[in-house]
Amino acid sequence: xxxxxxxxxxxxxxxxxxxxxxxxxxxxxxxxxxxxxxxxxxxxxxxxxxxxxxxxxxxxxxxxxxxxxxxxxxxxxxxxxxxxxxxxxxxxxxxxxxxxxxxxxxxxxxxxxxxxxxxxxxxxxxxxxxxxxxxxxxxxxxxxxxxxxxxxxxxxxxxxxxxxxxxxxxxxxxxxxxxxxxxxxxxxxxxxxxxxxxxxxxxxxxxxxxxxxxxxxxxxxxxxxxxxxxxxxxxxxxxxxxxxxxxxxxxxxxxxxxxxxxxxxxxxxxxxxxxxxxxxxxxxxxxxxxxxxxxxxxxxxxxxxxxxxxxxxxxxxxxxxxxxxxxxxxxxxxxxxxxxxxxxxxxxxxxxxxxxxxxxxxxxxxxxxxxxxxxxxxxxxxxxxxxxxxxxxxxxxxxxxxxxxxxxxxxxxxxxxxxxxxxxxxxxxxxxxxxxxxxxxxxx
Amino acid sequence: xxxxxxxxxxxxxxxxxxxxxxxxxxxxxxxxxxxxxxxxxxxxxxxxxxxxxxxxxxxxxxxxxxxxxxxxxxxxxxxxxxxxxxxxxxxxxxxxxxxxxxxxxxxxxxxxxxxxxxxxxxxxxxxxxxxxxxxxxxxxxxxxxxxxxxxxxxxxxxxxxxxxxxxxxxxxxxxxxxxxxxxxxxxxxxxxxxxxxxxxxxxxxxxxxxxxxxxxxxxxxxxxxxxxxxxxxxxxxxxxxxxxxxxxxxxxxxxxxxxxxxxxxxxxxxxxxxxxxxxxxxxxxxxxxxxxxxxxxxxxxxxxxxxxxxxxxxxxxxxxxx
Numbered sequence: 001x002x003x004x005x006x007x008x009x010x011x012x013x014x015x016x017x018x019x020x021x022x023x024x025x026x027x028x029x030x031x032x033x034x035x036x037x038x039x040x041x042x043x044x045x046x047x048x049x050x051x052x053x054x055x056x057x058x059x060x061x062x063x064x065x066x067x068x069x070x071x072x073x074x075x076x077x078x079x080x081x082x083x084x085x086x087x088x089x090x091x092x093x094x095x096x097x098x099x100x101x102x103x104x105x106x107x108x109x110x111x112x113x114x115x116x117x118x119x120x121x122x123x124x125x126x127x128x129x130x131x132x133x134x135x136x137x138x139x140x141x142x143x144x145x146x147x148x149x150x151x152x153x154x155x156x157x158x159x160x161x162x163x164x165x166x167x168x169x170x171x172x173x174x175x176x177x178x179x180x181x182x183x184x185x186x187x188x189x190x191x192x193x194x195x196x197x198x199x200x201x202x203x204x205x206x207x208x209x210x211x212x213x214x215x216x217x218x219x220x221x222x223x224x225x226x227x228x229x230x231x232x233x234x235x236x237x238x239x240x241x242x243x244x245x246x247x248x249x250x251x252x253x254x255x256x257x258x259x260x261x262x263x264x265x266x267x268x269x270x271x272x273x274x275x276x277x278x279x280x281x282x283x284x285x286x287x288x289x290x291x292x293x294x295x296x297x298x299x300x301x302x303x304x305x306x307x308x309x310x311x312x313x314x315x316x317x318x319x320x321x322x323x324x325x326x327x328x329x330x331x332x333x334x335x336x337x338x339x340x341x342x343x344x345x346x347x348x349x350x351x352x353x354x355x356x357x358x359x360x361x362x363x364x365x366x367x368x369x370x371x372x373x374x375x376x377x378x379x380x381x382x383x384x385x386x387x388x389x390x391x392x393x394x395x396x397x398x399x400x401x402x403x404x405x406x407x408x409x410x411x412x413x414x415x416x417x418x419x420x421x422x423x424x425x426x427x428x429x430x431x432x433x434x435x436x437x438x439x440x441x442x443x444x
Numbered sequence: 445x446x447x448x449x450x451x452x453x454x455x456x457x458x459x460x461x462x463x464x465x466x467x468x469x470x471x472x473x474x475x476x477x478x479x480x481x482x483x484x485x486x487x488x489x490x491x492x493x494x495x496x497x498x499x500x501x502x503x504x505x506x507x508x509x510x511x512x513x514x515x516x517x518x519x520x521x522x523x524x525x526x527x528x529x530x531x532x533x534x535x536x537x538x539x540x541x542x543x544x545x546x547x548x549x550x551x552x553x554x555x556x557x558x559x560x561x562x563x564x565x566x567x568x569x570x571x572x573x574x575x576x577x578x579x580x581x582x583x584x585x586x587x588x589x590x591x592x593x594x595x596x597x598x599x600x601x602x603x604x605x606x607x608x609x610x611x612x613x614x615x616x617x618x619x620x621x622x623x624x625x626x627x628x629x630x631x632x633x634x635x636x637x638x639x640x641x642x643x644x645x646x647x648x649x650x651x652x653x654x655x656x657x658x659x660x661x662x663x664x665x666x667x668x669x670x671x672x673x674x675x676x677x678x679x680x681x682x683x684x685x686x687x688x689x690x691x692x693x694x695x696x697x698x699x700x701x702x703x704x705x706x707x708x709x710x711x712x713x714x715x716x717x718x719x720x721x722x723x724x725x726x727x728x729x730x731x732x733x734x735x736x737x738x739x740x741x742x743x744x745x746x747x748x749x750x751x752x753x754x755x756x757x758x759x760x761x762x763x764x765x766x
Contacts, residue, residue, distance in 0.1 A: 392650055395565075395650070396650075396652075399564070399565050405563070405564070405565060405566075406565070408567070422512065426525050426526065426527070426568070427568065429524075429525045430525040430526075430527035430528060430563070430566060433524060433525060433527070433528040433563070434527075434528070434562065434563040434564075434566075437528070437562050437563070438562060441560055441562060
């Protein structure tokens with residue numbers, strides 16, 4: 001038996017070159033946000049569901065809380081915001097997306113709002129977010145989401161109007177229930193659709209203008225097409241070696257989820273072209289693909305590139321994940337660009353945490369089969385229990401139904417202090433050793 | 445060609461070394477207590493084993509390391525995780541084992557082993573020293589009892605108390621509170637061990653409960669930990685003679701396979717047959733092993749006896765009498 005995992009070979013992930021464009025799009029977007037107040041735009045803060053096309057169509061500048069926290073973490077500038085939030089009294093176990101974002105809200109009030117703070121440092125991004133003129137709370141599954149919005153409202157003196165969209169959990173317990181089907185699905189779709197129309201009335205009240213529906217139709221036509229391109233590129237990763245990795249799709253979340261729609265379709269056209277070229281030439285996302293893995297869990301945003309290289313160094317192609325493949329306009333066929341609201345509601349409803357476990361787990365197992373994975377890495381996020389709740393069930397089902405080993409490590413979305421490198425190393429290496437020993441046993 | 449292989453488990457608080465000959469027979473083993481991942485500690489462990497066997501490092505055909513410090517050893521040809529090595533060592537020590545509970549200094553792990561002795565699934569403590577040897581060490585200090593005496597003390601517990609926190613620091617606070625309320629040390633330490641057992645049961649639940657169960661690691665030498673875990677699992681634990689060396693033994697066995705595969709044309713017939721016999725006997729996790737592992741079922745998991753007077757009972761009686 002010779003199943004040693006090789007270390008320190010210095011292999012790096014072969015990232016898609018086109019994802020560099022995403023970096024520029026992200027930077028341009030946040031620059032736009034930081035100067036929005038000076039340009040006289042209305043600002044809406046929201047978390048969770050991608051309601052940004054509704055806002056973009058109405059000319060409102062949108063600030064997605066998780067996106068800002070993730071961006072700070074990716075730039076390793078999250079610690080100050082988290083410290084400010086803790087000083088304010090938000091405990092360390094609170095969702096670190098929320099904690100980071102609330103730290104930014106507190107900083108904004110100290111430096112821009114009440115003038116009680118020190119002079120702002122232009123390189124410090126914690127205070128730069130423009131204060132909200134409105135808050136829209138539209139969060140599927142996550143109970144922290146609404147409390148986060150309420151806390152934000154308090155920080156801004158309870159003066160900001162809030163609109164709440166309730167997105168119910170899909171129980172999947174009725175006889176005709178299933179993914180995108182059944183009475184419950186239709187009823188919840190109608191319920192959220194009605195609320196989104198009420199939300200539009202709220203937006204009209206804030207802007208003082210009739211809602212520009214035609215503009216929304218244009219945006220949603222582009223999003224639908226961008227989503228189709230993204231899914232087509234993802235599907236091509238059934239090729240061996242896989243031309244792109246889970247980490248490429250992580251980097252591509254912002255374009256599909258919260259950036260201005262202009263440019264998103266072009267971005268995914270470029271990504272798809274590169275993926276096709278890689279398939280044609282047999283170029284893989286890791287230099288030597290020996291293992292194909294599924295990633296269950298939300299991203300460690302301060303570790304994206306680092307994790308991509310770590311897995312590449314293990315010759316492990318992390319191909320698909322719940323976070324990337326089961327979210328972010330993942331059902332474009334539901335969107336009718338000429339009447340998009342119901343399809344948008346339905347895409348909000350199928351946030352990957354919002355299904356009952358049987359539906360969720362079946363979708364994950366289907367992805368594992370489709371991409372022919374050898375094992376599953378599970379990231380249990382310390383402060384996002386919404387995502388971690390079903391993970392033992394997922395691991396148990398993967399073992400029972402697919403016969404693949406799983407490996408769970410604890411980390412966090414944006415709080416690096418919860419991540420321990422050796423914890424991940426031991427668990428992933430043990431899983432890869434188990435895969436190797438099974439292969440040798442199978443060949444004997 | 446050399447005649448020996450070495451396995452080193454460079455753990456967090458102890459270093460263990462095992463030397464095997466090419467037949468797979470253990471010729472030396474050593475356990476050295478040390479500070480955290482101490483280079484001096486592991487050197488002491490290696491020297492003790494080499495001295496015991498009357499050998500030098502140059503006599504080793506393969507050296508395989510495992511444990512927290514596995515990558516720090518220059519003399520190791522390869523390194524493997526504790527999961528792989530503990531499973532391998534435990535199954536070699538207890539043939540037919542299907543579940544390995546290993547509680548060491550810094551981590552506790554439960555490994556499910558499949559029919560072929562391969563790692564099927566595993567679970568480890570995630571965040572801290574919850575349920576580990578370190579946890580016991582901290583609490584032993586709190587009650588001013590030697591770690592070696594802790595188990596005996598806890599076995600004398602009469603009243604069931606509860607320690608709810610698995611954080612060593614907070615648990616210490618709970619222990620102090622219970623002592624301040626006048627509860628005897630025996631009962632408090634019983635509660636501490638029950639807490640470890642509950643934590644272990646949670647890990648077992650994640651990989652699936654099945655037997656026979658073997659317990660390895662330093663905490664396996666603590667009779668109260670064994671007692672409370674058996675009680676929580678409602679299954680007996682099989683304790684190897686030297687539970688602490690399971691990881692080092694597994695590492696040595698992996699090294700032995702590797703070395704034998706490379707030099708198989710130079711291995712004597714006698715050595716080859718001796719090794720084959722041992723492989724068949726231990727049904728260890730060796731791909732290509734000749735022995736076909738039996739389905740190990742814990743006696744308590746066997747089918748329930750037919751209900752008296754029922755149809756199955758009647759059929760059973762008829763069959764037995766035919």
